[in-house]
Amino acid sequence: MSSTSINKKEIVDFLWEWTENKGTWAELLVSKIVTTEGELSQTDTKTIFDYFLQSISLLSGLPVITIAKPNYTPTNQEIELISLSDVSGVNRLAKNQTINFSPNLTVVFGENGTGKTGYGRILKTLGFSYDTYNNILSDISKTAVPQSAIINFKANSIAKTFNWNGKNTIQELENISVFNNNCVSISLNDRQLIVTPIGFHLFNLITTELNKLENLVNIEIAKYPTTLNWTNLLNNGTQQQVFISTLSNNSTEERLNQLSSFTNIQEKELQDSESELTNLNKTILQRDIQTITASISELTTIINKIQNIQKSLNQDEWNILSERNIKINELENQANKGIKEIAETHGIEFYQSIEFDNFIKSAEAYIKIIDKGNYPENGNNCVYCLQPLQNPATELLKNYRKLLNDETQENLSNLKQQKLDAINLISQIDTNFTLSQATFGFDNENKIIIQPSELIEFQNTLVKLKQVYISDTVTNETPFNLDYAKYIKFCTDKKTELSASLIQKNDLLSNISTKEIQLKAKIAELKDRKLLSTKINEIRTCILNHKTIATLNSNYNSFNTNSISRKTTEAREELIQQNFNTIFKKELKSFKKGHISIDLNFGTTRGNSKISHRINSHSLLEILSEGEQKAIALSEFLTELQLDNIKAPVIFDDPVNSLDHNIIDDVAKRLIKLSSERQVVVFTHSVLLFNSFLFFSKQPSYSSLQYKFHSSKNNYDETGFISDAEDLNKTTTYISKINTLINNTPKDRQEVDVAEDGYGFLRSAIELCVETEIFQGTIKRYQKNVALTSFMKVNGEKINKHKDKLNEVFERCCGFIKGHSNPEEIHNDPTLTDLKADFEEFKTIRDEFIKS
Numbered sequence: 043m044s045s046t047s048i049n050k051k052e053i054v055d056f057l058w059e060w061t062e063n064k065g066t067w068a069e070l071l072v073s074k075i076v077t078t079e080g081e082l083s084q085t086d087t088k089t090i091f092d093y094f095l096q097s098i099s100l101l102s103g104l105p106v107i108t109i110a111k112p113n114y115t116p117t118n119q120e121i122e123l124i125s126l127s128d129v130s131g132v133n134r135l136a137k138n139q140t141i142n143f144s145p146n147l148t149v150v151f152g153e154n155g156t157g158k159t160g161y162g163r164i165l166k167t168l169g170f171s172y173d174t175y176n177n178i179l180s181d182i183s184k185t186a187v188p189q190s191a192i193i194n195f196k197a198n199s200i201a202k203t204f205n206w207n208g209k210n211t212i213q214e215l216e217n218i219s220v221f222n223n224n225c226v227s228i229s230l231n232d233r234q235l236i237v238t239p240i241g242f243h244l245f246n247l248i249t250t251e252l253n254k255l256e257n258l259v260n261i262e263i264a265k266y267p268t269t270l271n272w273t274n275l276l277n278n279g280t281q282q283q284v285f286i287s288t289l290s291n292n293s294t295e296e297r298l299n300q301l302s303s304f305t306n307i308q309e310k311e312l313q314d315s316e317s318e319l320t321n322l323n324k325t326i327l328q329r330d331i332q333t334i335t336a337s338i339s340e341l342t343t344i345i346n347k348i349q350n351i352q353k354s355l356n357q358d359e360w361n362i363l364s365e366r367n368i369k370i371n372e373l374e375n376q377a378n379k380g381i382k383e384i385a386e387t388h389g390i391e392f393y394q395s396i397e398f399d400n401f402i403k404s405a406e407a408y409i410k411i412i413d414k415g416n417y418p419e420n421g422n423n424c425v426y427c428l429q430p431l432q433n434p435a436t437e438l439l440k441n442y443r444k445l446l447n448d449e450t451q452e453n454l455s456n457l458k459q460q461k462l463d464a465i466n467l468i469s470q471i472d473t474n475f476t477l478s479q480a481t482f483g484f485d486n487e488n489k490i491i492i493q494p495s496e497l498i499e500f501q502n503t504l505v506k507l508k509q510v511y512i513s514d515t516v517t518n519e520t521p522f523n524l525d526y527a528k529y530i531k532f533c534t535d536k537k538t539e540l541s542a543s544l545i546q547k548n549d550l551l552s553n554i555s556t557k558e559i560q561l562k563a564k565i566a567e568l569k570d571r572k573l574l575s576t577k578i579n580e581i582r583t584c585i586l587n588h589k590t591i592a593t594l595n596s597n598y599n600s601f602n603t604n605s606i607s608r609k610t611t612e613a614r615e616e617l618i619q620q621n622f623n624t625i626f627k628k629e630l631k632s633f634k635k636g637h638i639s640i641d642l643n644f645g646t647t648r649g650n651s652k653i654s655h656r657i658n659s660h661s662l663l664e665i666l667s668e669g670e671q672k673a674i675a676l677s678e679f680l681t682e683l684q685l686d687n688i689k690a691p692v693i694f695d696d697p698v699n700s701l702d703h704n705i706i707d708d709v710a711k712r713l714i715k716l717s718s719e720r721q722v723v724v725f726t727h728s729v730l731l732f733n734s735f736l737f738f739s740k741q742p743s744y745s746s747l748q749y750k751f752h753s754s755k756n757n758y759d760e761t762g763f764i765s766d767a768e769d770l771n772k773t774t775t776y777i778s779k780i781n782t783l784i785n786n787t788p789k790d791r792q793e794v795d796v797a798e799d800g801y802g803f804l805r806s807a808i809e810l811c812v813e814t815e816i817f818q819g820t821i822k823r824y825q826k827n828v829a830l831t832s833f834m835k836v837n838g839e840k841i842n843k844h845k846d847k848l849n850e851v852f853e854r855c856c857g858f859i860k861g862h863s864n865p866e867e868i869h870n871d872p873t874l875t876d877l878k879a880d881f882e883e884f885k886t887i888r889d890e891f892i893k894s
Contacts, residue, residue: 053241054114056613057248060606067093069109071255075247076112082251090251091258098597100590116240120689121214122721124194124201126161131180131189131208133160135762143691144750146717147739149767150725151732152754157762158725161754162220162695164191165723168204168211169218169693172225172233172679178208183759217690221679223699229675230662232654240686242618245610249603256601263594266587270580275573277566282574286581291592293585302574302581312568319561322554327547334544337481341537344475345530348500351471352526355507359464360522363511366461368518373454461514468511475501481536500529611644618685619644625684629677632712633705635670653678668700676709680716691721698731710734714744725754732767773815773888776807780881784874797872798858804881805855808848811884815891816841837891844887851880 054076061068071090074082082090095101127140135157141150152158160178167176180186189208196202197214204212268289276283282301285293409417409425422431475497483492503524510516574581623642630636641656655662655674662671676697683692694713698706710731713722726732732751739749753767783800787793813819818832858872 052114053244053613053617054112056609057244058111060248060609064600065093065097066107066109067091067097070107071248071251073109073112075244075251076114079244079247081247082254087251087254087258091255091262094255094597094600095262098593100593114241114244118198118688119214119217120196120198120720121217121691122196123165123218123691123723124196125192126164127192127194129161129164129191129762131187132164132178132191133157133762134181134183134760135160136757136760139762139764141752141764142750143721143723144717144748145721146747146749147714147735148721148723148750148752149732149735150723150752150754150764151729151767152727154727155761156727156754156756158727158754159222159695160762162222162693162723162725164193164206165215165218165691165693166220166222168193168206168215169220169690170216171220171222172228172675173220173222175224215690217688218693219679219683219690220693220695221676221697222695225679226668226671226675227663229678230655230671232652234652242610242613245606245613248606252601252603252606256598259594259598259601263591266590268584268587268591270577270584272573272577276570280563280567280570282567282570286574289581289584289588291585291589293588295582295585298574298578298581298585302571302578304568304572304575308568308571312565312572315561315565315568319558319565322558322561324551324554324558327551327554331544331547331551333479334540334547337479338537338540338544340477340479341481341533341540344477344497345533345537347472347475348526348530348533351504352530355468355471355504355511355524356526357522359468360507360511360516360520363461363464363514363516364518364520366457367514367516370454370457370461373457465512465514468508471504471508473501473505473508481540494532496529496532500524614644622681622685626677626681629680629712630674633673633677633708635673635677638666638670638674640674669702669705672697672700673705680712683716683720689720691723692716694722694724694726696726696728697724698726698728706730707734707738710738711744714738714747718747773807773810776803776810777885779803780807780877784878784881787874793874794871797874797877800874800877800881801855801858801872804877804884805852805859808852808855808884811888811891812848815888840890844890847883848887851884854880 054072057072057076058069061072067090070093074086074090092101092104096104122145123143125140125142128137129135129139130137141148141161150158150161163176163178166173167178178189180189189206191206193204193206193215194201195204195215202214204215270286270289273283273286276286285297285301412425417425418431423429424431477491477493477497480491482494484490485492507522507524510520619642622644626640626642627636630638630640639657640662643654643656644652657665662674666674697713698709701709706728711734713724714735716722724731724735735749736751738744739747751767753765754761755763755765757763780800780803783796783803787796813821816836818835820833820836854876
């Protein structure tokens with residue numbers, strides 16, 4: 043909301059001081075804000091921003107302008123509520139009700155739950171308050187209906203109508219201020235002032251515009267892109283890549299030219315380097331090295347294998363086998379010859395058979411087992427048949443034993459075992475010498491590894507010799523034609539050749555790695571140079587953008603709100619703080635709280651004034667009673683209203699809760715006095731406050747003001763039925779209500795219900811009759827005054843005459859009213875006949891006192 047309070051010093055002076063050293067744009071901003079007293083249009087904001095750009099040499103061509111300090115005349119505005127009507131969808135408020143507002147003070151009185159606050163909430167959603175909660179519910183017991191209301195009002199004496207739909211607002215009514223119970227704790231916490239002191243809204247507007255200008259800086263920065271979408275094509279680590287990745291406002295075109303020049307000579311150099319790199323095939327070399335290494339390993343295995351075979355099957359072994367066969371043959375012949383001679387001499391048949399040979403050997407073994415010593419000797423019996431041996435038999439056995447115990451057989455057996463062991467050893471020789479590595483080439487046509495003829499020859503020869511050896515057919519005439527040295531040399535020569543090639547290729551690979559790195563680095567630099575040569579204009583633009591952004595960033599703080607906040611603080615301290623303290627202390631005294639010493643401290647946040655309150659560093663909410671808190675909150679609220687010159691309605695919802703009766707009259711007088719300056723609307727359930735308003739409204743000091751007193755009541759499940767409340771304290775009001783019930787009895791209601799309502803009205807009529815007509819207003823309910831002058835008018839004789847009968851009717855009223863029945867009495871439902879009789883009795887008694 044705009045504000046219009048009057049200050050002794052021009053608020054513009056502080057704003058103009060803020061523009062010092064900022065340039066034309068700041069002066070133009072202040073001039074337009076003071077002139078419009080509102081947010082600037084996009085066009086005006088853009089013009090101010092353009093002058094800012096021109097001040098930092100990012101724009102040219104704007105005309106030079108001279109701006110004088112503007113004059114500020116606060117806006118005067120007066121808002122007056124006329125009526126609130128046609129409310130729908132708000133709490134349980136009844137339809138077709140109207141609250142007409144007095145130009146000065148309007149009081150809406152009603153008990154809790156009678157709808158007063160519902161009307162106040164509508165006005166609160168349109169205005170402002172410490173309490174910012176504005177949620178309004180429809181009748182929660184029914185289906186929700188759209189919210190609406192009609193507010194008639196005047197703005198500077200011009201009649202206007204606002205159709206409220208539950209969400210919309212209107213600028214003129216935004217100046218309505220509302221104070222309710224929730225405002226107390228909010229008010230006494232550290233908070234922002236709810237009323238912007240006169241002219242101080244200009245600081246807020248400047249702050250808003252600075253934020254908008256700051257956003258324009260960001261938008262302007264976005265116009266100068268510094269991202270190059272092809273940088274991923276550069277090779278990491280090249281001079282060109284480092285230069286592009288670190289582009290800034292410090293980058294120079296000279297350095298760009300050095301890194302982006304690319305001639306035909308450099309093009310030829312690039313092609314040659316790429317060709318040289320292609321010929322350095324590291325992968326092929328590595329594969330060749332692996333193949334050669336595998337071949338060398340296989341040849342080493344073959345050489346070792348040949349050498350091991352050579353140790354087992356050689357010319358010497360070949361000769362030994364031949365010699366063994368000869369020796370075995372000789373020993374066999376010798377053994378066979380001895381047996382032949384003995385056998386032929388004695389006529390023994392089949393002496394050459396295996397069975398015979400086994401026989402004599404078994405016999406010899408038997409003789410040795412029975413241990414017959416030098417058997418046979420003369421006179422010995424046969425060990426088999428125990429018959430005496432004849433000389434010829436004795437001689438024959440001796441010859442057999444001599445032959446069998448000769449070393450010839452043992453030597454023969456040993457030779458045969460040695461030969462067998464040698465043959466078994468040779469039989470285990472592996473004769474497979476097929477290569478698994480393409481050491482001697484690969485037959486692409488047949489897809490097979492080439493086997494060298496030398497190894498094939500070796501393998502074939504070895505197989506034949508092995509076969510001859512293990513078949514035991516080696517003789518002196520059998521040649522041993524396997525030249526191991528020849529084949530070992532063949533394999534060793536190939537291995538030496540491959541080893542030399544391996545060394546050569548390893549050396550080449552090592553040199554290639556270094557060369558490859560050099561070539562790749564050279565190629566990368568030449569390629570990046572070539573790429574930059576095609577992007578010079580784009581890079582040059584990017585550098586210029588960096589420089590522009592750097593200029594904008596270095597001036598970004600031009601729109602920082604700290605400086606305007608500091609200037610706000612200066613203005614507040616000089617123009618507001620002392621004034622606020624003076625008014626606040628005066629308001630405290632009006633509520634009899636002037637003895638409370640409160641430390642008020644002010645601050646500024648983004649151009650907005652803030653206030654905090656303490657008593658000896660303690661929060662007021664911690665140490666004060668609820669009544670003291672409310673009085674102080676009211677004092678602050680009234681103080682803030684006086685800082686603004688807009689005359690808008692002020693709404694108070696139950697302003698005297700927690701206040702004792704001693705200051706309720708003070709509140710009433712203060713609000714009546716406030717209503718002489720601006721419209722005041724009070725919603726209250728306090729009969730003390732209502733009567734105070736009613737009493738003071740009739741006093742000469744306040745009689746010049748206009749008042750409206752309304753009553754808000756319930757009817758069944760609806761609330762907010764509005765009626766004239768000024769007659770609430772008149773006996774005739776209730777007499778009229780009883781006459782209406784008796785003469786126009788509702789047909790849709792039970793008689794007992796109508797009679798109960800009638801007795802309720804009759805009870806109130808009796809109370810008011812006793813107060814105002816029998817005791818002549820000497821003592822009034824809910825009021826402190828005792829009118830002793832009226833006491834002299836009291837007729838004691840008539841009181842004694844009628845008091846018993848009047849009390850009897852009053853007691854009957856209490857018995858028939860719900861909630862007032864005496865539980866000791868037998869309850870009878872009231873009838874209209876009873877009501878009429880008691881009503882007539884009351885009127886008769888009342889007439890006695892009225893006539894007097």
